[in-house]
Amino acid sequence: MSTTVAIILAGAVLTYLTRAGGHMVLSRFERIHPRVEAALNAVPAAVLTTLVAPAVYHGGPAEIGALLIAGIVALRASMMTMFLSGAAVLILLRYLLH
Amino acid sequence: MSVEAVSEMSRRNEFVDGMRRSVPVIVASAPFGILFGALAIDNGFTVFEALLMSATIFAGASQMVGLNLFDEKIAPWVIVLSIFAVNFRHVLYSAAVGRHIRHWPFLQKAVAFFFLVDPQYAESERRAVKGEPISFAWYFGMGIPIYVFWNTATVLGALFGRLVPDFEALGIDFLLTIYFLGLVMEFRDRSLFLPVVAASTIVSVLAYDTIGSPWHVSVGALAGIVVAVLAPIGNGEKGDKAP
Secondary structure, eight states, X not given: OOHHHHHHHHHHHHHHHHHHHHHHHHTTSSSOOHHHHHHHHHHHHHHHHXXXXXXXXXXXXXXXXXXXXXXXXXXXXXXXXXXXXXXXXXXXXXXXXX | OOSHHHHHHHHHHHHHHHHHHHHHHHHHHHHHHHHHHHHHHHTTOOHHHHHHHHHHTOOHHHHHHHHHHHTTTOOHHHHHXXXXXXXXXXXXXXXXXXXXXXXXXXXXXXXXXXXXXXXHHHHHXXXXXXXXXXXXXXXXXXXXXXXXXXXXXXHHHHHHGGGOOOTTTTTHHHHHHHHHHHHHHXXXXXXXXXXXXXXXXXXXXXXXXXXXXXXXXXXXXXXXXXXXXXXXXTTTOOOOOOO
């Protein structure tokens, strides 16, 4: 088995555990401690932010411009609209600034 | 429901109703499935590996994150841990949806949790709030089409994505970052969103420049989570937007 396949399967097992485990573990408690709930609530935004922030900090004008516009569009529109407008700005700025 | 024929008909109706709910999800996620397939090949995956990842993990954001890290020659356990971290939110979905399907047989529940993607959670919650029962037929009427199309899109992207000539000019190398920003914004209605994002931003950038990649992910994420844990409870308790 290649490393890639091993990583994928390990990721799959852990992903399944998150999907089944919440019910298995948390259903044993009457209620979740508010601080635990606050931590769980924060996980996705905290993780995903770290994937964007360095790219913004080290990005060129085209990259920063694309994220800026996409971020603003995201306030009003769907994920797909946000994504496509960010991509359009990126392609345009890269073309213009080359 | 006492007559078998009636029960069979209602099951079929619920399955169809579930399928109807899957349509917008399929339309919205297909491009990302295709993108994932194309990027997987671009990052050195085989078509089989791309499909394997979609078929067994079945969680777009974490697949993209995992893929992103494969590119950088990072230790395998870090990639696995990152996939786990991005998917950790499912713990909450599982706890919430689990309450509504407690009466299902064990095996049905066990299978159902595999299909608990973000929109499946959101629609299940919505249905439960309306007071309608979450039946096995309805749940899988929605879940199966999403699963089938996600894998189909992955294979299409993997097979035909390489026909795209100039990745950089088309911005494909940077699309994931835009996508991740979109995911971050999806959570903006949660309490403490801004403090969490601010802390993770500052610490991840500092970590990226000091201890380096991939540690900026774990250290930066931890900073945001610590802020959320330490923040005064009951501050800005807004309901979750369906993720």
